[in-house]
Ligand code: DPN
């Protein structure tokens with residue numbers, strides 16, 4: 051992994067701007083020797099605090115964050131406010147589906163080669179029946195914790211890191227489909243990989259351990275390697291061939307030829323958990339340990355893929 055600390059980037063940018071204005075030709079400052087920055091260690095506090103916020107939005111909105119509800123709009127503005135405060139550059143993409151307003155938040159960490167983008171995403175909406183804390187508050191919380199870690203490290207990766215928070219996944223991957231279909235083909239070609247995080251907070255149920263899995267779509271393209279290494283180092287056995295049946299936001303990317311993978315804390319789509327798409331998908335439906343594992347698995351993969 052070759053990742054540099056962001057040292058005096060502001061000064062360097064100011065210098066570049068001054069050069070552009072004056073046209074003065076003098077040697078640019080000697081580059082700071084690249085310093086490898088190890089992926090962060092994310093503790094439970096960050097993702098759990100985000101989940102609690104999402105739960106609070108649902109509680110104030112008839113126990114739902116479905117598109118068209120206050121729970122959804124609160125979620126979208128919370129995500130955007132958090133990311134802006136961390137120095138990420140955000141865009142909100144509004145769209146409607148089935149007569150309801152929905153939105154994506156797209157956030158970029160503005161360093162690294164913009165023509166090679168490592169993208170990660172999670173869906174920000176829930177079904178109407180419940181607050182969607184595991185599905186998919188867990189993915190949102192893991193990504194927000196990672197956004198903070200990247201910001202704290204002042205990371206200057208080789209590649210550009212972009213996060214997508216999709217609306218209306220529960221209506222059929224509408225937000226991610228909207229994003230991909232509105233990307234110019236030149237911008238599509240810049241996305242080297244898309245990593246999806248949907249349901250990453252499962253807990254032990256009926257004595258059955260959490261069934262960590264990697265998407266089967268990633269098998270052939272090497273994207274699963276950092277996830278495999280992460281879980282292997284933790285001594286956790288993974289199902290390296292989760293058949294997602296295109297039932298989440300990676301499908302839109304895969305369908306235009308972008309390499310995709312993702313992880314989930316389920317063994318198969320037949321075992322999504324007792325509270326899946328129900329009112330009880332609340333704070334008691336997630337495990338703090340799973341949230342820590344998921345957040346750090348994301349960190350390892352994003353830092354490896356963006357730095358390499
Ligand atoms: N998010 C669920 C769905 O929309 O059906 C299930 C799912 C979980 C799909 C993990 C893919 C990966």
Ligand code: ZN
Nearest residue numbers: 185186248249
């Ligand atoms: Zn989901």
